[in-house]
Amino acid sequence: MKHPVDVHVGKRIRHRRWMVGMTQQQLAEKVGIKFQQIQKYETGMNRVSASRLWDIANATDVTINFFFEGLEGEERDLAMSAITGEATQGDLIVDREAQELVRSYYAIPEEQRRRLFDLARVLSDAA
Known part of the structure; x- marks a missing residue:
């Protein structure tokens, strides 16, 4: 089962990657991993380690805090979306x-x- 925090962080990774106009492949190359791993991070399937999140933040030119913004108010909704696989109402990132x-x-x-x-x-x- 996906953890709501992992889902949230993954959505924020995808959002930031998209905002800077980077493909999964480009981000993966900057971080030194395969693009499939980026896919797994973005879906929340795999948990991002602290050191990898640091690398992703540097590659996308944001602080690590960016990936956790908005988490507290959405945690319950994120848990439900992780279970149902649906976007929560008002989830503009998707x-x-x-x-x-x-x-x-x-x-x-x-x-x-x-x-x-x-x-x-x-x-x-x-x-």
């Missing part, structure tokens, strides 16, 4: 459209991005 939106958002220059964020906040309050 939504391709949300990933593309975030990737595009961070490609916008900072000043324009701030204005876009303010606009989005106003529009969501109006809805």
Whole structure:
């Protein structure tokens, strides 16, 4: 049975890899393992060791904390999704459209991005 923390960390690995435009093969090469192992990490099938997570964080240019962000509030939902194999409601990490939106958002220059964020906040309050 998959542990909810392993599932969460795996989703965050996949999310970050996708955000930096890296394939599983490219990440595997940077870390010095086979891409099949990256697949297993991303699904939560295999637990990521501390040293491997350190390598993955360096390869994707984030701190290790990135992989644990949002865990506390989602732990129960993650446990259920690990058991059922379904994404939890509101789990934007697995939504391709949300990933593309975030990737595009961070490609916008900072000043324009701030204005876009303010606009989005106003529009969501109006809805």
